[in-house]
Amino acid sequence: MKLSAGGTPTRQATIIFAVVMAAYTLSFFQRFAPASIAQDLSLAFDTTAASLGVLAATYFYVYTLMQVPTGVLVDTLGPRRIILLGGIVSCVGSLWFGLADTLTQALIGRTLVGLGVSVTFIAMLKIIALSFDERRFASLAGAGVFVGNIGAVLAGVPLAYAATELGWRNVFVAVAVASLVLGTLSWGMMRGSAAMGGVKVDRTVVMGGLLSVIRNRLTWAPALANLGLAGSYFTFAGLWAMPYLTQVHGYSRSLAATHLSLMYAGFAIGCLVLGFLSDKLHRRKSILIVASTVYVAIWTVWMWGGAMSATLTMALFFLMGFSTAGFTLTWACAKEVNPPQLAGMSTSIANVGGFFGAAVMQPVVGLLMDQVWSGATMNGVRVYTLDDFRFGFSLVVVMAVLGLVAAFFIRETACRNLWVDAQLKAGA
Incomplete structure (x- = not known):
């Protein structure tokens, strides 16, 4: 697939991008769904x-482990094959999860879901890199995440409502x-596109490319920023936000779900706005630092946990989502300090941080809370106090601050690929 004259993307490229964005919405839905149905899962599987x-x-866990292999596969086999395989695996996993009778079966289902959806995002970034002008990368990546966040919004109030009316199990069968x-559909739309089918390469060349990305010190500041910012956000938004709102602030399930939907909507809008602003101003680092500072500041409010009006907490949840979107610039930051042909690998290295952070922090937060839990329960579900949440969230705050600090060490490229610029200068 190639750009048409004047750098305008072909109609085929635009349609493929739209279809893959639709698939990406399911990835976001699966990522944040446990927050809205946490109480249902606790009752169904009697969990701590x-x-x-x-x-x-x-x-x-699986999403993290698959990021670098996905980058390699996208750069070699191409997006077409792995998106189809991802759809099949996530289909099986969602069915398994929805029909699970035990916690072990549910874990297997979630594992398969993570494996299946883990390929979609890096494939989408590769499609953008192949089919569109590089100066629009952050804008289009932001647009992709904006559309993907429709899935996150659906995982808020709509999922809470559907779980009540239809049952959470039926929802996952439909997904x-x-x-x-x-x-x-993605497989069919990419038929006949050589670029989407990948290329045959020597394994030594692939490993050499991967090692060059890993050895590039400029890759690691974006990766660490992603680890701290995205990891802390996914930990909170993907599970603990709902229990925090219902048990600390005493909100109803529907009101808490509204908070989640506002946070997801804020994140979606932030991805679109900050990506566009970054490309327009030709700046990545400064925008990321400002957004991250706001995000960390909001965490101090949740740690305080004092009484506030629902209007204020909803506004803060929206702002938290919006400011968190700054971490999406780390993908462009990593891509622009590595060779263009390694876009899949470089973006996957940066992207692995946030998912690794969430994989570690989600259970550790729960473990810390269990250590100080008083033993109180309500309707068969454990009840935690503000102090319990503070103890668990202390780790999350440390990681958020780490992400902010790492942002200061990112190389500003003015939205240009350093390798391409170096080649142009050498040619001149």
Whole structure:
């Protein structure tokens, strides 16, 4: 697939991008769904906070492990094959999870879901890199995440409502069908596109490229920023935000779900706005630092945990989502300090941080809370106090601060690839 004259993307490229964005919405839905149905899962599988954390984090374990292999596969086999395989695997996993009778079966289902959806995002970034002008990379990546966040919004109030009316199990059966349909549709839309099919390469060349990305010191500041910022956000938004709101602030399930939807909406809008602003101003680092500072500041409010109006907490949840979106610039930051042909690998290295952080922190937060839990329960579900949440969230705050500090060490490229610029200067 190539750009048409004047750098305008072909109609085929635009349609493929739209279909893959639709598939990406399911990835976001699966990522944040446990937060809205945490109480249902606790009742269905009789879980402690630690085991509930493990169940939610299983998605992130597999997602983390698959990021670098996905980058390699996208750069070699191409997006077409792995998106189809991802759709099939996530279909099986969602069915398994929805029909699970035990916690072990649910863990298997979540593992398969994480494995299946883990390929979609890096494939989408590769499609952007192949088919669109590099100066629009952050804007289009932000647009992709904006659309993907429709899935996160659906995992808020709509999922809470559907779980009450239809049952959470039926919801995941329906998601399984949608996963298979979109994977198959992506395969069909990319038929005949050589670029989407990948290229045959020597394994030594692949490993050499991967090692060059890893050895590049400029790759690691974006990766660490992603680790701290995205990891802390996914930990909170993907599981613990709902229990925090209902048990500390005393909100109803529907009001708490509204907070989640606002946070997801804020994140979606932030991805679009900050990506556009970054490309428009030709700046990555300064925008990331400002957004990250706001994000860390909001964490101090949750740690305080004092009484506030629902209007204020909803506004803060929206702002938290918006400011967190700054971490999406880390993908462009990593891509622009590595060779363009290694876009899949470089973005996957940066992206692995956030999912690794969430994979570790979600269960550890629960474990810390269990250590200080008083033993109180309500309707068969454990109840935690503000002090319990403070103790668990202390780790999350440390990681958020780490992400902010790492942002100061990112190389500003003015939205240009350093390797391409070096080659142009050498040619001149």
